Amino acid sequence: MVKKQEIKTWKDIAVGGIVPSGTGEHFNTGGWRSKVPVWKKENCIQCLTCWAFCPDNAIHLVDGAKGRERADFDYDKCKGCGICPEECPVNGKITKALVATNPKITPSTGHDTPGFDEKAAILFVGIKEAKEKFNIK
Ligand code: SF4
Numbered sequence: 764m765v766k767k768q769e770i771k772t773w774k775d776i777a778v779g780g781i782v783p784s785g786t787g788e789h790f791n792t793g794g795w796r797s798k799v800p801v802w803k804k805e806n807c808i809q810c811l812t813c814w815a816f817c818p819d820n821a822i823h824l825v826d827g828a829k830g831r832e833r834a835d836f837d838y839d840k841c842k843g844c845g846i847c848p849e850e851c852p853v854n855g856k857i858t859k860a861l862v863a864t865n866p867k868i869t870p871s872t873g874h875d876t877p878g879f880d881e882k883a884a885i886l887f888v889g890i891k892e893a894k895e896k897f898n899i900k
């Protein structure tokens with residue numbers, strides 16, 4: 764016999780419908796993505812803007828020579844929302860410089876635009892390219 768599904772009532776829901784924060788720690792969201800951020804450590808200025816803006820728990824901080832620094836992406840958690848390449852100031856600066864030659868360029872679409880990849884701190888690439896070129900599963 765199929766067990767009847769238990770349905771929560773309003774009495775079981777937190778006052779105001781508030782959802783607790785940090786629940787992403789309990790499950791992986793990496794399977795959702797269709798695009799993948801790739802960190803270019805050599806161009807990163809460690810401003811931690813990406814860490815502050817990431818809506819998931821996909822960028823961790825570690826102790827570095829100058830204090831707290833970002834580590835590589837946690838691809839189990841990264842859902843490929845594209846916020847980090849958009850907010851990265853290094854990507855923004857390059858985009859600003861290239862917009863005269865490519866008016867459609869954005870910090871997350873700049874990948875493969877001549878002059879972008881060498882200087883960017885975060886590339887935003889398709890899943891196939893991430894696997895083949897950057898060895899990201
Ligand atoms: S794309 Fe960037 S901002 Fe979005 S979940 Fe992944 S690491 Fe976080």
Ligand code: SF4
Pocket residue numbers: 806807808809810811812813814833850851852853854884885
């Ligand atoms: S990847 Fe960009 S936003 Fe993130 S710490 Fe480096 S420079 Fe800052």
